[in-house]
Amino acid sequence: MSISNRPVWMGRPSLLTKAAKGFAVAVIVAMMVFPMWVVVATSLADTEDVVANGGYVVWPQRWSFTTYERLFSTGMVPRALAVSLGVTLVGTALSLFVTIGLAYALSRPQVFGGRPVLLMVLFTFLFPSGMIPLYLIVKGTGLINTFGALFLPGLLSAFNLIVMRGFFQSVPADLIEAARIDGAGELRVLLRIVLPLSKAVIAVIGLFYAVGYWNNFFNAILYLDDPAKYPVATLLRYFLNAGVSVNAAESEASAVVAPQSVQMAVVVLATIPILVVYPFVQRFFVKGVLTGAVKA
Amino acid sequence: MNAFDRRSLFKLVGLGATAVAVPSLMSACSTGSVGDAGNLGKDLVPWPNYHPLAGPAADAPGDASGLQPLFKSYPQKLTQSVNDKVGDGSDVSAVILTYGNPPTPAEQNKLWQELNKALGVNLKLTVVPAADWGAKIATVTAGGDLPDIMMSNDIPRMAEFVQAQCADLSEFLSGDAVKAYPNLANLPSVTWQRMGRIGGKIYGIPVPRPVAGSGLIINRTAFDAVGAPEKFTRDEFLAALKAVSGNGKWGAGTASEELIAYGASYYYAMSESAPNGWKVDGGKFTPTLAAPEFKQALETFRKAVEQGSYHPDSLSIKSSDQTANWLNGTIAAKFLGFGGVNLDTATRIGNRFKWEFAFPYGNGKAWQSGGIFGFTVFKKAPADRIKLLLRVVNYLAAPFGTKEYELTHYGIEGVHFTRDAAIGIKPTELALTKEKPLDLSVRYIADGPWPIFIPGFPDQAQNLYDYTKATLPTSLPDPSIGLRSASLGKNIGTLNKIVGDGIGAVAFGRKSLSEWDTVVSEWNKAGGATAAEELAAEYAAAQAK
Numbered sequence: 001m002s003i004s005n006r007p008v009w010m011g012r013p014s015l016l017t018k019a020a021k022g023f024a025v026a027v028i029v030a031m032m033v034f035p036m037w038v039v040v041a042t043s044l045a046d047t048e049d050v051v052a053n054g055g056y057v058v059w060p061q062r063w064s065f066t067t068y069e070r071l072f073s074t075g076m077v078p079r080a081l082a083v084s085l086g087v088t089l090v091g092t093a094l095s096l097f098v099t100i101g102l103a104y105a106l107s108r109p110q111v112f113g114g115r116p117v118l119l120m121v122l123f124t125f126l127f128p129s130g131m132i133p134l135y136l137i138v139k140g141t142g143l144i145n146t147f148g149a150l151f152l153p154g155l156l157s158a159f160n161l162i163v164m165r166g167f168f169q170s171v172p173a174d175l176i177e178a179a180r181i182d183g184a185g186e187l188r189v190l191l192r193i194v195l196p197l198s199k200a201v202i203a204v205i206g207l208f209y210a211v212g213y214w215n216n217f218f219n220a221i222l223y224l225d226d227p228a229k230y231p232v233a234t235l236l237r238y239f240l241n242a243g244v245s246v247n248a249a250e251s252e253a254s255a256v257v258a259p260q261s262v263q264m265a266v267v268v269l270a271t272i273p274i275l276v277v278y279p280f281v282q283r284f285f286v287k288g289v290l291t292g293a294v295k296a
Numbered sequence: 297m298n299a300f301d302r303r304s305l306f307k308l309v310g311l312g313a314t315a316v317a318v319p320s321l322m323s324a325c326s327t328g329s330v331g332d333a334g335n336l337g338k339d340l341v342p343w344p345n346y347h348p349l350a351g352p353a354a355d356a357p358g359d360a361s362g363l364q365p366l367f368k369s370y371p372q373k374l375t376q377s378v379n380d381k382v383g384d385g386s387d388v389s390a391v392i393l394t395y396g397n398p399p400t401p402a403e404q405n406k407l408w409q410e411l412n413k414a415l416g417v418n419l420k421l422t423v424v425p426a427a428d429w430g431a432k433i434a435t436v437t438a439g440g441d442l443p444d445i446m447m448s449n450d451i452p453r454m455a456e457f458v459q460a461q462c463a464d465l466s467e468f469l470s471g472d473a474v475k476a477y478p479n480l481a482n483l484p485s486v487t488w489q490r491m492g493r494i495g496g497k498i499y500g501i502p503v504p505r506p507v508a509g510s511g512l513i514i515n516r517t518a519f520d521a522v523g524a525p526e527k528f529t530r531d532e533f534l535a536a537l538k539a540v541s542g543n544g545k546w547g548a549g550t551a552s553e554e555l556i557a558y559g560a561s562y563y564y565a566m567s568e569s570a571p572n573g574w575k576v577d578g579g580k581f582t583p584t585l586a587a588p589e590f591k592q593a594l595e596t597f598r599k600a601v602e603q604g605s606y607h608p609d610s611l612s613i614k615s616s617d618q619t620a621n622w623l624n625g626t627i628a629a630k631f632l633g634f635g636g637v638n639l640d641t642a643t644r645i646g647n648r649f650k651w652e653f654a655f656p657y658g659n660g661k662a663w664q665s666g667g668i669f670g671f672t673v674f675k676k677a678p679a680d681r682i683k684l685l686l687r688v689v690n691y692l693a694a695p696f697g698t699k700e701y702e703l704t705h706y707g708i709e710g711v712h713f714t715r716d717a718a719i720g721i722k723p724t725e726l727a728l729t730k731e732k733p734l735d736l737s738v739r740y741i742a743d744g745p746w747p748i749f750i751p752g753f754p755d756q757a758q759n760l761y762d763y764t765k766a767t768l769p770t771s772l773p774d775p776s777i778g779l780r781s782a783s784l785g786k787n788i789g790t791l792n793k794i795v796g797d798g799i800g801a802v803a804f805g806r807k808s809l810s811e812w813d814t815v816v817s818e819w820n821k822a823g824g825a826t827a828a829e830e831l832a833a834e835y836a837a838a839q840a841k
Contacts, residue, residue, distance in 0.1 A: 047644065050620060051620045051623045051624045051644060052624050053620075053624075054617065054620050054621050054624060054626055055614075055616070055617035055620045055621075056617075070729070073728075073729035073730065074397055074398075074400065074729060074730055075400060075404075075729075075730045076397075076398065076400065131431060131434070131435060132434060132435055132438045135435040135438065135439060136438065136439065139439050139441070218428070218431070221424060221425065221428045221431070221432055222431065222432060222435055225420075225422040226401070227398035227399065227400075227401060227423070228401045230398060234398075235397075235398065237425055237427075237428070238394070238396070238397045238398050238425050239397060240427075241394075241395065241425035241426055241427050241428075260616060260617065260620070
């Protein structure tokens with residue numbers, strides 16, 4: 001095909017077209033980056049800057065780490081970070097273990113009792129237990145004021161289970177059958193055949209669980225009385241609460257730093273761990289989610 | 297492969313619906329098991345008698361109407377209000393809310409340790425962020441394992457729960473019995489009355505707050521610049537709002553959080569002398585929203601918006617951001633709680649502009665606050681244990697100017713604060729970081745009556761005192777405070793939302809003023825009419841004694 005016969009979309013773009021594309025991409029990127037920048041800039045602005053700008057700062061006149069210093073000055077953050085890390089690692093590992101186990105069992109058509117168990121799981125998906133019944137279960141099982149209360153009540157997510165089960169169902173039956181002919185049992189089939197083919201969905205579900213555990217502040221508020229056991233998300237919740245109190249309650253407390261900068265610093269602190277982990281699982285992300293989504 | 301068809305799904309939905317419905321059917325069968333927490337037809341125990349404590353002399357005195365004493369500087373010489381042994385070394389657990397950070401654990405917290413020493417108990421505090429308090433207290437009360445002391449705010453079906461599960465304090469506090477606890481006897485009678493009785497008995501210790509209510513805080517420098525008088529007529533107020541608007545500035549602003557109950561319309565309502573919450577006429581309760589004065593208030597509010605005097609983001613902006621707009625001069629007036637006139641606000645403004653509460657325009661009457669933050673209740677226990685808990689609470693209720701107040705509010709001298717000639721009390725770095733006295737939050741268990749004291753800003757304190765002194769005598773109380781209404785307890789969230797949404801819609805032009813009557817009617821149907829009847833019955837019971 002000669003150059004002149006090529007359709008327009010196959011032709012070499014003109015300089016103007018390239019410039020227009022570049023500009024369009026730059027605008028789109030700016031639209032994504034700008035709000036994130038405002039979050040960071042506001043967290044690094046001092047009180048006067050925040051007030052002068054009416055709440056959110058694009059470029060601080062005086063860069064200040066005061067907000068972060070205040071957040072860390074309570075002396076509880078390092079321990080809380082350790083608690084969060086422990087809860088996230090242990091919780092994610094246990095959650096993946098039970099999710100993989102149940103999802104694999106439910107993905108096999110001939111498993112005895114599979115359908116009732118699946119219905120039971122779906123029932124909890126449609127009708128969550130509610131806060132007070134869950135509290136009573138946690139209390140009844142002796143988990144109040146223990147670290148276990150931070151991950152055991154939500155160890156298995158029905159949504160994640162369904163996604164993973166869908167993925168396992170997509171593994172060719174012939175492959176599993178061949179393994180069985182070669183003498184492999186269920187455990188070996190799972191470990192040697194299914195899991196190696198399911199790295200994508202495991203990475204994605206693992207990320208879902210990890211983000212959930214990292215961000216969960218509420219379990220600690222409900223189930224723990226000792227602040228020394230609080231994860232960092234719960235501490236951040238207190239900081240946020242304290243930062244806005246002078247306005248929300250109108251007559252209670254007083255804020256030392258501007259509440260907006262506290263809120264934005266909290267957003268930054270809560271986002272950093274996810275930003276660190278995300279690039280490592282990003283390549284699995286689209287594949288894992290889409291595969292699970294179309295199998296039910 | 298296990299596949300779901302529509303029939304399976306419907307079965308699941310049906311099962312779920314049954315599961316959801318059954319508990320409510322069961323609870324309907326159990327009505328009455330917790331007894332009647334109302335006061336109608338009950339023998340009402342007398343309120344604790346008022347025995348004021350002699351403390352340091354104020355720069356200007358308070359009075360029985362709720363006017364707070366003015367302290368321009370921190371008292372040089374403190375008094376001691378608790379001389380006897382308080383505790384017996386036992387554990388005392390408490391669940392309270394906080395507007396601060398979680399306290400540093402007791403073993404690393406000098407203030408907590410000192411307080412334990414002063415109280416003679418081992419305080420085990422569970423301090424919950426205010427935003428999550430409702431969920432926490434719901435689970436604590438549902439769990440059945442109650443702490444010794446808890447705040448009663450937001451407990452589901454609070455009155456019934458307290459009557460069934462908490463200690464009756466009547467014999468320890470009623471009449472002159474309260475003299476055994478001098479700091480509790482120092483709480484004015486109005487503070488107890490605003491807590492209200494439950495089933496005719498006293499079940500709690502009120503946590504006092506100023507009777508003077510919220511208002512419209514204004515940038516007086518901006519209003520002076522356009523020649524606005526100190527006391528406006530309605531037209532002068534509207535003209536002043538209009539005059540300060542323009543060039544990226546607005547006369548006033550409200551915020552999304554204020555579009556609940558009467559918040560956004562507060563200043564207009566009190567300026568038009570609308571009743572505070574309810575009007576009582578011949579024993580009948582009529583809500584403010586049905587009063588003609590309130591309709592007039594809405595009309596004035598609407599005019600202010602129509603003339604372009606309101607910040608355009610008023611319906612959506614957060615209160616904290618709108619406060620920033622007021623602090624930086626973008627808007628000249630906004631709603632502020634009485635306690636918002638504090639050191640933090642004064643420090644942020646500095647000398648940039650003069651600021652004060654605006655007097656209600658015309659011949660308006662200010663609205664009083666509820667007068668209490670809430671009240672504290674005790675788990676049922678033997679009499680000796682209750683007396684111990686009352687001694688603990690008595691310590692925490694010590695008034696300003698006492699050594700006990702200093703410990704609970706400022707900490708230990710030399711550790712958490714130093715004395716400063718200019719401002720009286722200067723917090724140390726420790727008190728600003730790891731051990732903020734506020735974080736311990738024991739002031740939500742009990743507190744002394746609030747003084748007017750803004751360290752380092754004596755003129756601002758004087759200004760607030762003068763405003764309160766001028767407005768309090770004619771100010772209107774909310775007659776429903778302290779009365780029990782099951783409908784109000786159950787539907788308060790919905791009712792407040794209907795009022796707030798309606799005010800926003802009418803004031804900002806989404807509905808005409810004539811449509812306000814439909815809001816009133818919706819409010820009545822949502823439980824408001826029943827609440828009015830219940831309050832009238834409670835009111836009659838209270839008046840009979």
